[in-house]
Amino acid sequence: MRAAPATSGRAWDxxxxxxxxxxxxxxxxxxxxxxxxxxRFWPTLEALALSFTNWNLLKPASFxxxxxxxxxxxxxxxxxVFRNTFAYLIIGTPISLIISFVIAYYLDRVRFMHGxxxxxxxxxxxxxxxxxxxxxxxxxxxVPIGVFNGLLTWLGLPQQxxxxxxxxxxxxxxxxxxxxxxxxxxxxxxxxxxxxPTSYYEAARIxxxxxxxILRRITIPLLKPTIVFLVVFSSIGFLRIFDQVYxxxxxxxxxxxxxxKPLVLMIYQTAxxxxxxxxxxxQTVVLFMILLxxxxxxxxxxxDR
Amino acid sequence: MRxxxxxxxxxxxxSVLAANAASAVEIEYWQYVFDTRVKAMDQxxxxxxxxxxxxxxxxxxxxxxxxxxxxxxxxxxxxxxDVVQLFYGWVDGFVAGKLIQPLPKDAFPHxxxxxxxxxxxxxxxxxxxxxxxxxxxxxxxxxxxxxxxxAAGLDPSKPPQTLDELVAAAEKTVKxxxxxxxVSAGITLDMAGQDHHWWREVLVxxxxxxxxxxxxxxxxxxxxxxxxxxxxxxxxxxxxxxxxVGFMDEGQAAFKAGLAAMTIDxxxxxxxxxxxxxxxxxxxxxxxxxxxxxxxxxxYFANAISSKVQGExxxxxxxxxxxxxxxxxxxxxxQTVGELPARRSAAMTQANLANPIYGPFLKxxxxxxxxxxxxxxxxxxTAIDMVNRVLxxxxxPKASLAEAAKAEQAIIDRAAK
Numbered sequence: 001m002r003a004a005p006a007t008s009g010r011a012w013d014x015x016x017x018x019x020x021x022x023x024x025x026x027x028x029x030x031x032x033x034x035x036x037x038x039x040r041f042w043p044t045l046e047a048l049a050l051s052f053t054n055w056n057l058l059k060p061a062s063f064x065x066x067x068x069x070x071x072x073x074x075x076x077x078x079x080x081v082f083r084n085t086f087a088y089l090i091i092g093t094p095i096s097l098i099i100s101f102v103i104a105y106y107l108d109r110v111r112f113m114h115g116x117x118x119x120x121x122x123x124x125x126x127x128x129x130x131x132x133x134x135x136x137x138x139x140x141x142x143v144p145i146g147v148f149n150g151l152l153t154w155l156g157l158p159q160q161x162x163x164x165x166x167x168x169x170x171x172x173x174x175x176x177x178x179x180x181x182x183x184x185x186x187x188x189x190x191x192x193x194x195x196x197p198t199s200y201y202e203a204a205r206i207x208x209x210x211x212x213x214i215l216r217r218i219t220i221p222l223l224k225p226t227i228v229f230l231v232v233f234s235s236i237g238f239l240r241i242f243d244q245v246y247x248x249x250x251x252x253x254x255x256x257x258x259x260x261k262p263l264v265l266m267i268y269q270t271a272x273x274x275x276x277x278x279x280x281x282x283q284t285v286v287l288f289m290i291l292l293x294x295x296x297x298x299x300x301x302x303x304d305r
Numbered sequence: 306m307r308x309x310x311x312x313x314x315x316x317x318x319x320s321v322l323a324a325n326a327a328s329a330v331e332i333e334y335w336q337y338v339f340d341t342r343v344k345a346m347d348q349x350x351x352x353x354x355x356x357x358x359x360x361x362x363x364x365x366x367x368x369x370x371x372x373x374x375x376x377x378x379x380x381x382x383x384x385x386x387d388v389v390q391l392f393y394g395w396v397d398g399f400v401a402g403k404l405i406q407p408l409p410k411d412a413f414p415h416x417x418x419x420x421x422x423x424x425x426x427x428x429x430x431x432x433x434x435x436x437x438x439x440x441x442x443x444x445x446x447x448x449x450x451x452x453x454x455x456a457a458g459l460d461p462s463k464p465p466q467t468l469d470e471l472v473a474a475a476e477k478t479v480k481x482x483x484x485x486x487x488v489s490a491g492i493t494l495d496m497a498g499q500d501h502h503w504w505r506e507v508l509v510x511x512x513x514x515x516x517x518x519x520x521x522x523x524x525x526x527x528x529x530x531x532x533x534x535x536x537x538x539x540x541x542x543x544x545x546x547x548x549x550v551g552f553m554d555e556g557q558a559a560f561k562a563g564l565a566a567m568t569i570d571x572x573x574x575x576x577x578x579x580x581x582x583x584x585x586x587x588x589x590x591x592x593x594x595x596x597x598x599x600x601x602x603x604x605y606f607a608n609a610i611s612s613k614v615q616g617e618x619x620x621x622x623x624x625x626x627x628x629x630x631x632x633x634x635x636x637x638x639x640q641t642v643g644e645l646p647a648r649r650s651a652a653m654t655q656a657n658l659a660n661p662i663y664g665p666f667l668k669x670x671x672x673x674x675x676x677x678x679x680x681x682x683x684x685x686x687t688a689i690d691m692v693n694r695v696l697x698x699x700x701x702p703k704a705s706l707a708e709a710a711k712a713e714q715a716i717i718d719r720a721a722k
Contacts, residue, residue, distance in 0.1 A: 057377045058402025141554055144488045144564070159486055164551040166697055251497035251555060252686075256693045272374060273682040274720075275398070 044288075050281035057275045068282035077258060077266065078283075085239060085263045087170055088177075089294070092238040096178040096185060097230060103182070104189030105215075118190070122183035129180060133247035136176040137163065140248075163249055166259040173260050177244045181237060185230055192226030193219070228302040232295055239291055240264055263287050330621040331361040332614075335386035336606075337372040341576050345641035346629075353628045360621045380404045380611050387614045387622045388629075390606050391437065393428045394678040400431050405609040407434035412623040421648050425603050425675045437607035438630040441644030443572040444603045444669040445499055445507075447471075447591055452584035453478050453489070453566040464589040468511070468537065471567070471592045475547035478566030490565040491547030493556030500538070500556070501688035502602035503569050503591065506674040508534035511594035521677035522717060527710035535702050539695045550696055560586075571604075572666050575643035590665045603673035605647065639663070645670065679720035687713040 015023070051068055055061035072078050107117060124132065139147045140162035149159045162172045196219065204214050220227075242264040246253045253269070254261025263283065271280035336346060343366055350362045365386065367375050373395065379385025381402070391399055399405045418426060418435055429437045451461035457477040465471040475491025482488050494500065505516045505526070514530025517523060526534075541548050553559035560568040563583050569591065570578075578586060593599045608629055610622045628634060635646035639657075645666055646652040652670070657663050678684055691709035694700040 056398075057374065058381075058398050058404065137554070142549070142552060143482065143486050145553060153482070153484060153486060156484075158484070161551075161697075164697065251495075252689050252693075255689065256697055257690055269682070272370070274680050275373070275377075 047281045047284050050278055051285045053278045053281075055277045055281075057277055061278065064278065068279050069286075071279065072282055072286065077261075080258050081254075081261050081263050081266045084170065084259070084261055085241075085290075088174060088238045088241050088262060089235055091171070092174050092178055092241075093231060093234050096181055096234055097227070099178070100182050100185035100230075101189055104186045104193060105219075107186065108190055108193045118187070121186050124180045125183035127180070129243035130247050132176055132180055133244045136244075137248045137250070140172055164256060166257050169249070169256060169260045173244050173248050176248075177238070177241060180244075181234060185234065188226060188230055189223070192223045196222045224302070228299065231302060232298050235294055235298060236291060239287075239294065242268070263290075329359055329361050330617050331363060332387040332618055332621045332625060333363045333365060333385070334388045334390075334625070335365050335367070335372075335376060336390035337369040338366045339369070341642045345638050348637060348641065349629055349634050352633075353625060356628075357621075357624060360624065362625060377402060377404060380613065383613055386611055387618055388608055388625055389611050390608050392681070393425075393439075393605055393607055393675065394681050396429060396431065396436055396607075397679065399609070400436060403612050405436055406612045406614070407436060408438070408610065408626075409619075409623060412627060413438065421650065423603075423647060423649060423652070423670055425605070425670075425673065426647065428675050428677060429607050437609035438626065439605040439607045439647040440629050440634055441638045441642065442603055442605040442647045442670065443644055444601050444666045444673050445502060445569055445571050445591055446588045446665045446669060447567060447569055448560060448574070448578065448586055448588055449474075449567045450478075450560065450563060450565070450584055450586050452563070457566070461585075461587065464587060465567075465592055466589070467597075468592050468594055472541070472545055472547070475541070475567060476545055479547045481546075485546075487546070487549050487552055488564070490549065490552050490559055491545075491567065492541060493552070493559050493565045493568040494538075494542055494548040494550045495556030495568075496550065496689045496692045497685070498556045499570050499602075501685050502604075502676070504534055504538055504688060506602040506676060507591055507600040508537060510600045510674075511598055512537070516676070522721060524710045524714045524717070527707050531706055531710075532703055535691065535695070535706050539692060539702060542696060550692065572644050573642075575662065579643075588662050588665045590668055599669075599672055601669035601673035603670055603675050679717050683716045684713055687716065 012020075050061070052063055052065060053061035054064045054067070103121060107114070107121070110117060138145060141149065142159055142161075142164075143149050143153055146162075148162065152159060161168060163169050200218050200222075201214065204218060209217075239262075241262050245260050245262055245265055246268075249255050249260060254265045264287065267280050267283045267287065270276045270283060334346070334350070336342060343364075346364055350364055354360065354362060376385060376389055376391070380389075381404070389405065391405070413435065415435065418438065422438070423442060425442060426435075426439065429435050429439075447464065449461075449464045454461040454464075454474070457474075459474060459477055465474045471492070477491070478489075479487060479491035480489035496504075509516045509526050509531050512530040512533040514526060514528045514534070516526045516531075518525045542550060548565070553562060553564055556565065556568050557570060557574060557577070559565035560570075561578065561581060563581075590599060591601055608626055610619070610626060614622050630647070632646070632648055632651040635648060635651040638644055639646055639651075645663065646657075652667055658667055687709045690712075691705050694705040694708070695702050
């Protein structure tokens, strides 16, 4: 009994300091790796396996090959949802980036109450998306309770259907999503702007370069890492949009007529309303591929040049 | 010395706990969270335990959104509830997934069930077995705002009894601003609420059709009757302009705020409407057609015994299930939740029928239909979309109806496989 620790102690003693350090480092690293592997990668692989079955939560799963993927390809709802998802991305990302850059660019020059104004911009980011979605949902209501329609009728303009329209609903849902993400992007942009050495600007000013040229030749090129990060980050955010959509048309999520339904919501409904787990898993795999491809393309385009 | 005493104390404690555990059977009951239902069940459990001191019932609740998933996951893992609540429309899935077992015939003889419960209990029967029993059932009725009726010059003691009268009353009570926007609706239009049931099981039948055939496995509303029913519904917004889908977000919210003179809703809404302080409201049966024909939609949550239960737990579960479907429990449920007793004798009492609120709902039960949904959420969605296509996209009602029928049939076929 007593010999065991002694031998192991001797084995430990025989190791060099460098080896001991490596063992310690791996020992500490192993924990998060195992944890991460268990809660992230293992379920991901499970989902992949599930997408080739017809599991519906109640009956045992049986292998169906590519049936779910073929069904997805032939599902008009999938293509509609696919278009919606990219509409969120293609409208949302540039608009939110341009607005947040403009705000950051000018806010960076404001000295008066700088911290306070910055906090105001950041505040929506701290609010839960669900609460925000419900408030905005009421904003968009028809009279007598909707704020926007109240304003329109007060100005003598016709009411707008907003969330009850197949064309207006998606932008109407996108607006609070953009607004909510703004604070975070502004902060990151300001940090990026502050990181640019002032000596470049001083040199440029001494040479008498215009403000616009400074922006185009110095500020934006040097902000590239920040822009890359934000483009990828906000793209993933818009591709995964869910809370706002689900809560703003709560009784007809993704409606009207699926005009606002993103892929994530379709997955949710397939899995947890219709309990069609195999089909939902196939959708998840497709979403994963989309996220992967979009992120890789963006990294490629924005980084090497 | 001290250590020995501690160990002795501990051992004694454990033995007491063990003895207690051995003498009392603990069973677990699951239902979803709904304030008054949870309260009612807590009271029932208390009474049941007082009468059966050797049985303990653990009451577990989950939010509705994750309820079905939790039940399926737990029972397949051999855990979870002994007695479980389920929507009548889930029976097929639960039976196929072997989540629930047939009710033992010794405790629940079929002839007694069929004689004592309302006929809609048949929705719990598969083959030769009953799989659950309801405590309470729900039906639909027309709620109306007496104050709004009075203000419009209508007699608040004479609510509309036919569809024509309904439209007339809605036209009188609707209020619009100078631009023609509705500021107070005559009747709420909310397909995502109860209106899809009204359309499916009531309006379609009143126009001479049947919503489904073949045990609700074949969609049959793509007919002249279905078209007329859809037309009647969408006309309320487009022709009569007495309501608007999305007004005040939800039909029940509009009615509760006093901004809608009429709404169609179920018994389960009584608790929420009872909190209304600003005006007095009344209930009447769903309007009849010109020939006096009425229909209604009834639904219920039933309680079942999960498949893994056996031995003394099964005996305890049988006792508990029998108690929560007893007339006494139904009465308590009616008082606390406002849902109607599932047994004829407990429901059709003089007092209940004369009750101005329960009466119309109970009368509705007599001629109610129960849709055998296979995927309720998806089937409801087809009805929502059908109306939206007409109202938002101005699609021809006939084409929209045909599209809805096709989509719903596809959902049924896939789910029935």
